Amino acid sequence: MWHSKVQHKRTVENDVIMQEIMTMLSFDGSDQGWAVISRGPAEMAKAKGETILKSLVEFEIWKDSVQEKGFLPALIDYLHQLHSPFHCNRLILPGATGSIPEKVVCAECNRPMEKFIMYRCCTD
Numbered sequence: 001m002w003h004s005k006v007q008h009k010r011t012v013e014n015d016v017i018m019q020e021i022m023t024m025l026s027f028d029g030s031d032q033g034w035a036v037i038s039r040g041p042a043e044m045a046k047a048k049g050e051t052i053l054k055s056l057v058e059f060e061i062w063k064d065s066v067q068e069k070g071f072l073p074a075l076i077d078y079l080h081q082l083h084s085p086f087h088c089n090r091l092i093l094p095g096a097t098g099s100i101p102e103k104v105v106c107a108e109c110n111r112p113m114e115k116f117i118m119y120r121c122c123t124d
Helices: 002-007 016-028 049-057 059-069 071-082
Strands: 034-039 043-048 088-091 119-122
Touching: 002 016, 016 034, 016 043, 016 088, 034 049, 034 071, 043 049, 043 071, 049 059, 049 071, 059 071
Parallel strands: none
Antiparallel strands: 034 043, 088 119
8 A cells, every 4th residue: 555655656745544554654664463343434532552451451541431432432532641742663664665855753742853763753
């Protein structure tokens, strides 16, 4: 999907799918794994594996909000509560993309990532 979007001159600035691809690639770069739980295209919970596991282990804490909001919106809200301003994300782009983006933003806080051989955003 990444290669196709790049060939069609799509960037994170002009394509929502490209933004989501970058998010998932940055989660993948953490070596913690990742998970996406979706109900159609409109509702999607996504996070690094460690964060998703923590939210599911702590289900008793947020289970009451499931009755009010539904499972996915309640999970998304709880994932936002778990979000820390201190994080370190790296993004390793697929090999031989043919195009290296000038600007890449952090999947968690939307700050520009530092550009090395990989992209990185660390606030800790």
